[in-house]
Amino acid sequence: MKEFKDKNYWALILGGSSGLGLATAKKLANHGMNICIVYRSPRIKEEIIKKEFEKIKKEGVQFQSFNTDAFKAEKRAEIIEALKTVLVNSGRIKIVVHSVAKGNLKPMVSDRNPELKHDDFTLTIQAMGISLYDWAKAIFEAKLFSEDARIVSFTSEGNSKAWQNYAAVSAAKVTLEAITRNIALEFAPYGIKANCIQAGVTDTASLRMIPGSDKIIEYTLNRNPNKRLTTPEDVANVVYLLSKYEASWITGAIIPVDGGEHLS
Helix, strand or coil: CCCCCCCCEEEEEECCCCHHHHHHHHHHHHCCCEEEEEECCCHHHHHHHHHHHHHHHCCCCCEEEEECCCCCHHHHHHHHHHHHHHCCCCCEEEEEEECCCCCCCCCCCCCCCCCCCHHHHHHHHHHHHHHHHHHHHHHHHCCCEEEEEEEEEEECHHHCCCCCCCHHHHHHHHHHHHHHHHHHHHCHHHCCEEEEEEECCECCHHHHCCCCHHHHHHHHHHHCCCCCCECHHHHHHHHHHHHCHHHCCCCCCEEEECCCHHHC
């Protein structure tokens, strides 16, 4: 059932060229949501990404994409202005999905590798945490949100557990969650709901960047009650659920989507 068909709803997905963001774009498009993806990719990967985007277009929805730096204020402003034109016929953004991964995975102490510095924290927290607020505020000020709009972002169990080389990203995830709670509180009068999905360990390019990811995968397969990793599609399914009318009373929550991984 394409419940969003003909409603002129849009999903703005920040970081939608792979992993959780791309799976979410496909899921929402399958249910009739128009899709706008902001991503950053080198030219060498463009052909593969464009093939994935073509699959989304085949769902019969409107589609826009911007290969640009989502963290630069001037680029964000350009995209907002472009969307004002695209959404001119009463279209509105129903959901913003924050799926960006940009940060430093460095050790605090090392004799062999570069160590984590103050600027590494600043860059990571800005990109993976504060940028959620920057985008939400810009869309709100441009009056592009629909009634009963949703904001969804992705956190991880590293929000409360110490993982090797994960300090900067962990700090960013905690920041992301704090901002989400306050968006839920302060934007509630305008019908905007905000939630974080705490995804289980998912075999994505982002995971593979973490030193020792093979050991993380092995440990997770033993630990998870369902004896498998989380998939991007598992997470996309819950983003879809959170976009529905029936989820309008869920806000300010950190929602585990991990097959019970967090239980042990």
